[in-house]
Amino acid sequence: MRRLLPALFLILAGVSTASAWSPVRYAESLLTDGSPAVIGHNRDYVVGSNETLMEIAVKTGVGFDNLCRANPDSDPWHPQVGSRLILPLAFLPPDDLITGITINLAEMRLYLVWSEDGQRRIRAYPLGIGRDGWETPPGDFRVTRILRHPSWTPPPSLRKEKPDLPAVIPPGPDNPLGEFWIGTSAPGIGLHGTNQPFGVGRRVSHGCLRLYPRDIRDLVTRVKPGMPLRILNQPVKISVRASNLYLESHAPPLNPEPLPATVPMDRMDIHRAILAARGIPLRFSIQN
Incomplete structure (x- = not known):
């Protein structure tokens, strides 16, 4: 009989702040047939006095929900001072990843794959997505335009919900679109910065996709009109490499896909x- 030995796939390196995107190290962003199953490394963070997980998420550039899932034993609003948190910066690329932008709604991340100096690279950014009743639609789309310092015209449905909203909000600190707007061919859906960073990594928008200000600034340097955009919903990601199976679960799926039949293992682990849905890559070593 073979049995499965789970091991949390963590690389803990003390940091006070993290880069806004992952992988942190540029050298780790190469995407080739020989790339490791897990891209990037998780890091740790020591909780300071009077910090909440929401403040830490913004400070370190990770999504709030992802930070909470990665640290289920930590109170989001009153974490223990001096305790160590996992910053979820490592990831398995989703299935059906494209060159261009791939958004996985289940994990609230945007993946950018681009070519540079003849090599493919990948970078992941946390996202805020549509809340219940305003879900971001899946599908294949394209980037249509990029605007700097956009004005915001609230849709009629939102003005009905909030009648005090003006017809147009000009660029500036009160504009919820932030510094940049990336328009898409998905009706009414775009990517943008935000003047409310606490909403990144949460389901709070009216369908659009919000990024941290520093992330949208980085993203627009590589995005052009016409770039493909794929929005999908893959809560569980699996990769098999040699004698290891890697799994990253963000929510238990209603109809889970079967594990590869060629990998004999104890399914209970x-x-x-999958049910724990911690949103961080786990490695399962198969031994005789």
């Missing part, structure tokens, strides 16, 4: 990892 996998089932528990």
Whole structure:
């Protein structure tokens, strides 16, 4: 019989702040047939006095929900001072990843794959997505335009919900679109910065996709009109490499895909990892 030995795939390196995107190290962004299953490394963070996980998420550039899932034993509003948190910066690329922009709604991340000096690279950014009743639609789309310092025209449905909203909000600190707007062919859906960074990594928008200000500034340097955009919803990601199976679960799926039939293993360990939905890559070593 073979049995499965789970090991949390963590690389903990003390940091006071993290880069706004992942992988942190530029050298780790190469995407080739020989790339490791897990891109980037998780890091740790020591909780300071009077900090909340929401403040830490903004400070370190990770999504709030992802930070909470990665640290289920930590109170989001009153974490223990001096305790160590996992910053979820490592990831398995989703299936059906394209060159261009791939958004996985289940994990609230945007993946950018681009070519540079003849090599493919990948970078992931946390996202705020549509809340219940205003869900961001999946599908294949394209980038249509990029605006700097955009004005915001609230849609009629939102003005009905909030009648005090003006018809147009000009560029500036009160504009919820932030510094940049990336228009898409998805009706009414765009990517933008924000003047409310606490909403990144949460389901709070009216369908659009918000990024941290420093992330949208980085993203627009590589995005052009016509770039493909794919929006998908993959809560569980799996990769098999040699004698290891890697799994990253963000929410238990309603109809889970079967594990590869060629990998004999104790399914209970996998089932528990999927249900835990910690949103960080786990490695399962298969031994005789």
